[in-house]
Amino acid sequence: MVLLSRKATCNSHGQDSSYFLGWEEYEKNPYDVIKNPQGIIQMGLAENQLCFDLLESWLAQNTDVACFKRDGQSIFRELALFQDYHGLSSFKNALADFMSENRGNRVSFDSNNLVLTAGATSANETLMFCLADPGDAFLLPTPYYPGFDRDLKWRTGVEIVPIQCSSTNGFCITKLALEEAYEQAKKLNLNVKGILITNPSNPLGTTTTQTELNILFDFITKNKNIHLVSDEIYSGTTFNSSEFVSVMEILKNNQLENTDVLNRVHVVYSLSKDLGLPGFRVGAIYSNDKDVISAATKMSSFGLVSSQTQYLLSSLLSDKKFTKNYLPENQKRLKNRQRKLVLGLEAIGIKCLKSNAGLFCWVDMRPLLSSKTFEAEMDLWKKIVYEVKLNISPGSSCHCEEPGWFRVCFANMSEETLKLALKRLKKFVDDGNSKRSCQKSESQKLKGSRKKTMSNVSNWVFRLSLHDREAEER
Amino acid sequence: MGLPAKNKGAILSKIATNNQHGENSEYFDGWKAYDKDPFHISRNPHGIIQMGLAENQLCLDLIKDWVKENPEASICTLEGVHQFSDIANFQDYHGLKKFRQAIAHFMGKARGGRVTFDPERVVMSGGATGANETIMFCLADPGDVFLIPSPYYAAFDRDLRWRTGVEIIPVPCPSSNNFKLTVEAVDWAYKKAQESNKKIKGLILTNPSNPLGTMLDKDTLTNLVRFVTRKNIHLVVDEIYAATVFAGGDFVSVAEVVNDVDISEVNVDLIHIVYSLSKDMGLPGFRVGIVYSYNDSVVSCARKMSSFGLVSSQTQLMLASMLSDDRFVDNFLMESSKRLGIRHKVFTTGLKKADISCLTSNAGLFAWMDLRHLLRDRNSFESEIELWHIIIDKVKLNVSPGSSFRCTEPGWFRVCFANMDDDTLHVALGRIQDFVSKNNNKIVEQISENDQVIQNNNAKKQNWRQSNLRLSFRRLYEDGLASPGIMSPHSPLLRA
Numbered sequence: 001m002v003l004l005s006r007k008a009t010c011n012s013h014g015q016d017s018s019y020f021l022g023w024e025e026y027e028k029n030p031y032d033v034i035k036n037p038q039g040i041i042q043m044g045l046a047e048n049q050l051c052f053d054l055l056e057s058w059l060a061q062n063t064d065v066a067c068f069k070r071d072g073q074s075i076f077r078e079l080a081l082f083q084d085y086h087g088l089s090s091f092k093n094a095l096a097d098f099m100s101e102n103r104g105n106r107v108s109f110d111s112n113n114l115v116l117t118a119g120a121t122s123a124n125e126t127l128m129f130c131l132a133d134p135g136d137a138f139l140l141p142t143p144y145y146p147g148f149d150r151d152l153k154w155r156t157g158v159e160i161v162p163i164q165c166s167s168t169n170g171f172c173i174t175k176l177a178l179e180e181a182y183e184q185a186k187k188l189n190l191n192v193k194g195i196l197i198t199n200p201s202n203p204l205g206t207t208t209t210q211t212e213l214n215i216l217f218d219f220i221t222k223n224k225n226i227h228l229v230s231d232e233i234y235s236g237t238t239f240n241s242s243e244f245v246s247v248m249e250i251l252k253n254n255q256l257e258n259t260d261v262l263n264r265v266h267v268v269y270s271l272s273k274d275l276g277l278p279g280f281r282v283g284a285i286y287s288n289d290k291d292v293i294s295a296a297t298k299m300s301s302f303g304l305v306s307s308q309t310q311y312l313l314s315s316l317l318s319d320k321k322f323t324k325n326y327l328p329e330n331q332k333r334l335k336n337r338q339r340k341l342v343l344g345l346e347a348i349g350i351k352c353l354k355s356n357a358g359l360f361c362w363v364d365m366r367p368l369l370s371s372k373t374f375e376a377e378m379d380l381w382k383k384i385v386y387e388v389k390l391n392i393s394p395g396s397s398c399h400c401e402e403p404g405w406f407r408v409c410f411a412n413m414s415e416e417t418l419k420l421a422l423k424r425l426k427k428f429v430d431d432g433n434s435k436r437s438c439q440k441s442e443s444q445k446l447k448g449s450r451k452k453t454m455s456n457v458s459n460w461v462f463r464l465s466l467h468d469r470e471a472e473e474r
Numbered sequence: 475m476g477l478p479a480k481n482k483g484a485i486l487s488k489i490a491t492n493n494q495h496g497e498n499s500e501y502f503d504g505w506k507a508y509d510k511d512p513f514h515i516s517r518n519p520h521g522i523i524q525m526g527l528a529e530n531q532l533c534l535d536l537i538k539d540w541v542k543e544n545p546e547a548s549i550c551t552l553e554g555v556h557q558f559s560d561i562a563n564f565q566d567y568h569g570l571k572k573f574r575q576a577i578a579h580f581m582g583k584a585r586g587g588r589v590t591f592d593p594e595r596v597v598m599s600g601g602a603t604g605a606n607e608t609i610m611f612c613l614a615d616p617g618d619v620f621l622i623p624s625p626y627y628a629a630f631d632r633d634l635r636w637r638t639g640v641e642i643i644p645v646p647c648p649s650s651n652n653f654k655l656t657v658e659a660v661d662w663a664y665k666k667a668q669e670s671n672k673k674i675k676g677l678i679l680t681n682p683s684n685p686l687g688t689m690l691d692k693d694t695l696t697n698l699v700r701f702v703t704r705k706n707i708h709l710v711v712d713e714i715y716a717a718t719v720f721a722g723g724d725f726v727s728v729a730e731v732v733n734d735v736d737i738s739e740v741n742v743d744l745i746h747i748v749y750s751l752s753k754d755m756g757l758p759g760f761r762v763g764i765v766y767s768y769n770d771s772v773v774s775c776a777r778k779m780s781s782f783g784l785v786s787s788q789t790q791l792m793l794a795s796m797l798s799d800d801r802f803v804d805n806f807l808m809e810s811s812k813r814l815g816i817r818h819k820v821f822t823t824g825l826k827k828a829d830i831s832c833l834t835s836n837a838g839l840f841a842w843m844d845l846r847h848l849l850r851d852r853n854s855f856e857s858e859i860e861l862w863h864i865i866i867d868k869v870k871l872n873v874s875p876g877s878s879f880r881c882t883e884p885g886w887f888r889v890c891f892a893n894m895d896d897d898t899l900h901v902a903l904g905r906i907q908d909f910v911s912k913n914n915n916k917i918v919e920q921i922s923e924n925d926q927v928i929q930n931n932n933a934k935k936q937n938w939r940q941s942n943l944r945l946s947f948r949r950l951y952e953d954g955l956a957s958p959g960i961m962s963p964h965s966p967l968l969r970a
Contacts, residue, residue, distance in 0.1 A: 003675075008612045008775040052559035059555050068541070076538045081529060082759040083601075083752075118600055118761075118783045119565075125782055129637055130490040134616075155611055155637070155779070193487075225485060264485070278565040279787030295490035298497060299637070302607050303600035303783035307759030312550060312788065 013150045018381065020146075022391040031389070033416070041421045044391040046202060046359045047412035048237065048276035050333040051326065055275070058322050062315060068308070075311070082307040085300050087116040091314035095284060098317045099269060101327060102235045107248040115285040115296040116310070118303030120233050120270035121151050123283040124196075126303075127266060128156040130295045131227050137161045137190035138229075139181045141173050143362075143398035143405070145202045152196070161185040161192070164401050167364075170353060171204055173197075173212045178219055194227030194264075195220070200234040200244065203398050203407035204362045205338075205355030207244045217250055220264060227264045236274030236327060238357040239335035248286075263289040271313065273359060274330065280309045334359070334411060337418070341410040344422035348429050359411040363392075366404030368432070377403040388428045390421055489637055496631045501878040504862070508872045515897055523902045526872040528684065528839045529893035530718065530756035532813040533806060537755065540802050547795035549788055557791065564787045567780050569598050573790040576797035577749075577764060583803055584717040584754060589729040591766065597776045598790075599763035600783025602714050602750035606633040606678075608783075609746055609765055612775045613708050614640045614675040620710075621645050621663050621677045623655045625879035625886070627684045627712075634678070642678075643667050646882045652833060653686050653842075655679065657697045664705065676708030676744070682715040682725065685879050685888035686842050687835030689719070692726045699731050703741045710746045715838050717754035717807055720815030723836025732768065742768035751793070753839060754810070760789045814839070814892060817899070821891040824903035828910040839892040843873070846885030858884040869909045871902055 022044050031039035068076040082088065089111065096109040117123040132138065134157025140148065141163040152158055163181040165171040178195075185192045195216060199208040208230075220226045230247040238244040247265050251257055267286040272278035282305055285296050317323060341361055342352050353362040369376040374396050381394040384406075395405035410418060484491070504526055513521035545551035549558045564570065571593070578591040599605035614620065616639025622630065624644035634642055645663040647653045660677060667674050677698070682689045690698075702709040711728040719725045732745055747766040752758035762785050765776045797803060822832050822841055833842040849857040855877050862875040865887075876886035891899060 004769075004771060004775070005611060005613055005615050005618075007615075008771060013775075013778045047563060049559070049563065052562070055562070056555055056558050059550050059558065060552065063551065068538075074538065076541065077531070077534045080534055080537065080757050080759050081531065083761070119781075122600075122782045130487055131485075133487050133489075136487075150778070150781070155782075227485075272565070277562045279562050281565070281784050281786050289486075291486055291490065295486070295495075298495045298632075301600075301632075302604045302637075304761050306761050306786035306789045308792070309786040309788050 007155055013154050017146055017149075018378070018394055018397045022381075022385055022393065025385050026391045029389075031417070038389065040385065040389045040391050041417060041424075042391050042412065043409045043421060044393045044407070045412050046273065046407075046409050047278065048273055048330070048334070048359055049412050050337060051276060051330050054322075054326055054329065055277075055316075058316060058319070062319075064315075068311070079307040079311055082310075083304065085297055085304060087114075087305070088307065088310040088314055090318065091305075091310040092116065094314045094317035095269075098323055099235075099284075099286070101323055102241075102274070103244070103246050103249065104241050107246060107252055109248070109286060113286055113288055113293055115287075115293060115300055116305045117283040117285060117296075117300050118281045118305065119272060119278070119283040120231065120268050121147065121283065122281075122300075122303040123268045123270070123285045124148070124151045124229075124231065125154075125156060126296050126299045127229055127268065127285055127292075128152050128158045129299060130292050131229075131266075132156065132158045132193040133191075135159065135190065136193040137185045137188075139163050139178070139185065139192060139195045141165050141171075141177075141197060141201075143171070143203055143395055143400035145198060146393070146397045146399075148196075158193075159185075159188075159190055161188070161190065162399055162401075163195075167353075167402055167405070170206070171201075171362075172209060173215060175215050175218075178215060192223075192226060194229055196229040196231065198231040198233070199247070200232075200238055200357035202234065202358065203360060203393065203395075204353055205358030205360055206353065207238055207357050210245060213245060213247070213250050217254065217256070217261070221256075221259075221261055224260060227266065229266050229268065231268040233268065233270045234273050234358050235269070236330060237334055237359060239331050239338070240356065241327075241331070243356050263287075263292075266292065275326075277313075280313070281305060282309065282313065337410050337415070340415065340418060341408065341422075344418070345425075348422070348426045350425075350429070353405075360407050360409040363406045363408050364404065365406050366402075368429070369404050372403060374403045380404075381406070384425075384428070388424050390424060494632070494636045496628070496636075499878070500859070501628065501875065504866050504872040504874070507866050511870075513870070513898065513901075515895075515901070519901075520870065522866065522870045522872055523898060523905075524872050524893065525889045525891070525902060526874045527893045528753065528890050529758065530753055530810070530814075530839050531893050531895075532756070532817065533810045534756055536802075536806050536809060537757070537796070540796055540799070541792070544795060544799075547792045549791060561787045561791050564790075565784065567598070567777055567784060569596070569785065570787065570790045570794055572798065573785070573794040576794045577762075580797040580803060581716075581749060581764075581766070583800075583807060585725065585727045585729065589727060589733055591729065595766050595768070595773050597765040597767075597773060598780045598783070598785045599765055599776070601752060601758070601761045601763040602712060602748055603629070603633050603763065604761075604783035605748045605750065605763040605765045606630070606710075606712065607636075607638060608776050608779045609710055609748060609767075609772075610634050610638040610640045611779060612772050613710075613746075614638065617641065617673070618675040619643055619667055619672045620675060621660060621667065623647050623659070623679050623683075625653070625685055625876060625881040627680060628874075628878045628880075630678075640675075641672070643672070644880050644882075645677075649883050649886070653683075653688065655690065655694065655698075657694065657701050660698065660701060664707075674705075674707055676710060677702060678710040678712070680712040680714065681728070682713075682718065682723075682837035684715065684838060685840060685874070685876075686833055687838030687840055688833065689723060689725050689837055692731065695726055695728060696731050696735055699728065699735060699745070700739050702744050703739060706741070706744070708744045708746065710748060712748040714748065714750045714753050716749070717810065718814055718839055719837040720811045720818060721836055725837065743772075744769070746772060755806075760793070761785060762789065762793065817891050820896075821889075821899060821903065825906065827903075828907045830906070830910070833886075840888050840890040843887045843889050844885065845887055846883075849885050852885060855884045861885075862887070869905050871905065 026040045026042050029039045031041045068074055092111040092114050096111040096114055100108045117126055137159040140160050142165055161181050161184055163177050220228050235244055269284045271282040287293055351364045368380055377394055377396055384390050393407040508522045508524050511521045513523040545553040548554045549561050574593040574596040577596050578593040581591045599608050619641045622642050622644055624646050634640055645659050647655050732742055745768045749764040751762040767773050831844050846852055848861055851857045858875050858877055865871055865873055874888040
């Protein structure tokens, strides 16, 4: 067998994790309301499918864009040849403005500090290549997006050291946890180059609080070699704009713009979540450090945004009437949909972390675990995938330190499908309840008692004695 | 614990702060000069004509017409908008099935239908730039070596090495053999690399060649396949110029060799192809790069890595439709080949009038021009750079000096001819012809003056003639043509 690179033969791409295996199961048996009503419902995919109608109607009213025309003149040739890694300036200007609007215009973005990349996937990897050497470390609060294991570490050789967050305080970053992570990295002889947060958080669906931001900024002000990367890919999914505080705002509000901190704070953005356009591969790095911009711009050669896509989106995002309407409408629909999931789960006796953003809920299924272990979490997850036929993401795939939490997406399906998913889950939980009560009455029979017992699911842990089905080999 | 102290003081990474991207090289002087004074037939007729850009602009009209006639291939038209949400949502790194099928189909057609490609092996990347980097990440670790015939595409220094840490070692190909790549040369380079204890992972080459415009014959390619199999190293062939063949050229893809050679002589797990639509179709803006490997593990790994540079689904949809249209593709390939052939002939004939010859070639978007006779010193790269600056500043053409392609002999220049219209080409040729003839006159005057003091000796006359030629250039050089040193505010983008 011919030797490939270590990168090709290792598992650092992280794609053997349960996060991706759930997807594979879904691919084999995908739900379709007509063609496959018994199939698996995809709730592991953080997509925003709630506002396509708004985009489609814009397209119908702006056919010039379709014909590669600008002011009546064809620009097809120009676009076909355009491969300048500085990007289409009309697009970058529109994107910078859109990012400002997303933050209620409390800060403004300069398009000269923006680098276009092939999705946030590429933006995050590129930033790692720019800020860290192989063997350096970035600190990340847990739980975090499973794709980071690939995006931040795989080809860059950078390590991730977790900042452990717990349910005792709603998974918020504490000063202690941050310092412990830093010490842990030192113990492992890793040079910490930065901290990376996702704000709003994936998988929590919460915006980073002012307290947490203060902790982070204090830390990087004190430690002058450390960067702060804020992946703000979900910024436009905050249900209420004023609750989202970008790191760029902290720089402004705390008057850090004339200090060295300015150059060590970087934002990653993308149109995949806010606009629901993951197929178009539009990501961006924003930085005030000229050297980072310079290096990242050159690296963007490895993943530029298609010129026809830049052109389409520059027209879309320059239309202020459209964006002014789109942003609040998107937020409203997301908020409503989240409520439906939260209330539906409550009715089954399942709680969620209180969230104010994102395309998912962080669901507390600890009461459904047979034991407070990750093995039990895996057991529960497999049952939910194979028997309840819902693909949701287990907390362990997000590096959560406590078993029993699951990320459940709500914006990538119709309302009917969500209702069906809740129905299936209810049946599963109720069945579990009655099994438990059957078992109890069995054992009581043995003891001579005939009393039936019914209990609220959230009050006890019950044993699930169903078959353990192994995930099929890839 | 005995581990070396990390670079604690540095804020950014080594990669971000080294010069391995190659964009600070002096070869960008030509670009910078062009950016400051770009030619335009009416607005700036005395500006610098860009002949350093290997773009194919000859057949964009055909594509534009197809786009107009096929509105359903776009998600932005009334006929196509019903596909919008599915396409906008589609980020599967396998790519749209019909896109992969269309690419495989087109690749076969671009090779005259002599070989077929499997859509399951088609992997997307961010242009050939992304494809070349990805294949290095799959095949080699930092410090490993890939051999590469020189002269080679300048940006390979960035694409193959910068973030991957892979080293590239050139296999020099001399002009005495028309720059042909031979197995002997590869073997020699391989042995030399082994002697210095380097770990050689493979050989990478561009076929048809950039900057030469020549193609490997079937025997050589077959022997290279046998060679890598014997040595158990990889062979990566960048076939980005596959369909730029014209006028009697016979392109043999490595895919054909894999098909035809005896199974015992080739280990297909070693064979990989890089492709793109940027040259054959003239669509560099759409960022369509392809990694095609016969090695299943490489396909799998490259596909995961393609997450870092997927093709926009909007673009996939359009091209899936376009490249499945056999009528369009057949006509396009034929017409493109014809137009390139004509353009090549006009250009090389025009150069001949100025006594400038080019390496015989039948592919590519450029000619490999022999200007050794115009060098002050035939053995000096300094002379080549001097001559180059004269060409930029006096002849007002941006061409690429051979040293930027790591050519081992001074005096060769790559000149692109497919990135402009006929009128501009005409102007460029006129300038070259004017310049050469003006300077020949100067030489004649100089010689007749000096004849009074020269002994009637043929050898000496020869020397004088040559030195006067050199003198005239030196005079031009000294006429305030010191290296421009002008830095444009932006680092120019590195183009082919």
